[in-house]
Amino acid sequence: MSKATRLTVLEQQLGHTFSDAQLLRQALTHRSYAANHYERLEFLGDGVLNCGIARCLYDQFTHIKEGELSRIRAHLVKQDTLVLIAQDLNVSNYVLLGEGELKSGGLNRPSILADVVEAMIGAIFLDAGFDAAQAVVAQLYAPLLKTIDPSNAGKDAKTQLQERLQGQKLPVPKYTIIDIQGAAHEQLFTVSCIIDALHIKTQGEGSTRRLAEQHAAHLAMTLLDNAGKQHPSKRG
Amino acid sequence: MSKATRLTVLEQQLGHTFSDAQLLRQALTHRSYAANHYERLEFLGDGVLNCGIARCLYDQFTHIKEGELSRIRAHLVKQDTLVLIAQDLNVSNYVLLGEGELKSGGLNRPSILADVVEAMIGAIFLDAGFDAAQAVVAQLYAPLLKTIDPSNAGKDAKTQLQERLQGQKLPVPKYTIIDIQGAAHEQLFTVSCIIDALHIKTQGEGSTRRLAEQHAAHLAMTLLDNAGKQHPSKRG
Secondary structure, three states: OOHHHHHHHHHHHHOOOOOOHHHHHHHOEOOOOOOOOOHHHHHHHHHHHHHHHHHHHHHHOOOOOHHHHHHHHHHHHOHHHHHHHHHHOOHHHOOEOOHHHHHOOHHHOHHHHHHHHHHHHHHHHHHHOHHHHHHHHHHHOHHHHHHOOOOOOOOOHHHHHHHHHHHOOOOOOEEEEEEEEOOOOOOEEEEEEEEHHHOEEEEEEEOOHHHHHHHHHHHHHHHHHHHHHHOHHHOO | OOHHHHHHHHHHHHOOOOOOHHHHHHHOEOOOOOOOOOHHHHHHHHHHHHHHHHHHHHHHOOOOOHHHHHHHHHHHHOHHHHHHHHHHOOHHHOOEOOHHHHHOOHHHOHHHHHHHHHHHHHHHHHHHOHHHHHHHHHHHOHHHHHHOOOOOOOOOHHHHHHHHHHHOOOOOOEEEEEEEEOOOOOOEEEEEEEEHHHOEEEEEEEOOHHHHHHHHHHHHHHHHHHHHHHOHHHOO
């Protein structure tokens, strides 16, 4: 697949087609690869993301106080959460890294994945304005926003999944490492999350066992949500 | 002057006329005064302000790196700076406080003044969208943004003023407390800043001597800038 075609796939996932395709390319460029890299876009995107998430939460939770809203927002914009979004978008397929960074496992480094998500949001803001960027933020975060229970927010995906299963009197999920690739300090863990009672099995990836488990738990919750949507009669 | 007329003055200073005047009223309402208070708007406005300032800095400083941009933004959105903006807008004339807060000096409390500025920005965002809020942020911060020298950013107003005068081989300004009102812990300091060589005298107010001096220094720098604009031939 050509590079241009691949970026079209990413644009489809983002739900935004760039007028200035160079902005997307810059958002994907690490400073080890070229001088026109993503760091200034990341600075801008961090602000746009914070504001976009604030608006989503303000609209969704009309009776929650400021302190609680701030706590939920902090959870949604922190690096671990941005890494989940990056994984949903397969960001590591698109990032442009210098050779040294590539060899030292930069494609799976949480800080790079999170920064690129912010940089892409900044790039959309420059390309088409705040409302376009806000729409992309709302879409990227829709699965996470849907599962926010204010009393749960701030809890990580594994904790939320466990509590959700316990609420249905189901046993806790089983996490198993099924693959480790790369040398020390550059490892990529693959972990499965199995919920026997619901016939759910997901696989998460991450640069640590903890991150891979969180990713697998996040995917399991997405499956649970979609199952709920497809069979609404089974809900409640 | 009626309350409605007074809010019109504030709207003129903000450069925004509200479609929904209730939003402005809410942004000015402390929780000690009414249940429909400013705290959720402040949460929203914090995000809008961060994003708006990020955009201003991104556009103004096209060659500054992300770390430096973040440092400048942190300086511009911190409480001390928001208090200066609140003082420019005479926010304490409009804030609605409960009786207890009023008696304990709430009208000059830096946290309240800063929160109200953020809440008003959040209210404009809800009233008319991001671009309208961004325009107000750019206008409120124009005097500060104009004086930002990246090597100075992060320095407080007194330090900047002093360095500026030293750069012109002029003596340092003189700060004098000219008034203290209120009982302990509720005091309002008035401090003058005098630059003899330039025939400049300003008066700053604040809940501490330090804040009042910063305010006076900020006003002195604004005068210096305006003098430079009116007599461009005298510049550099």
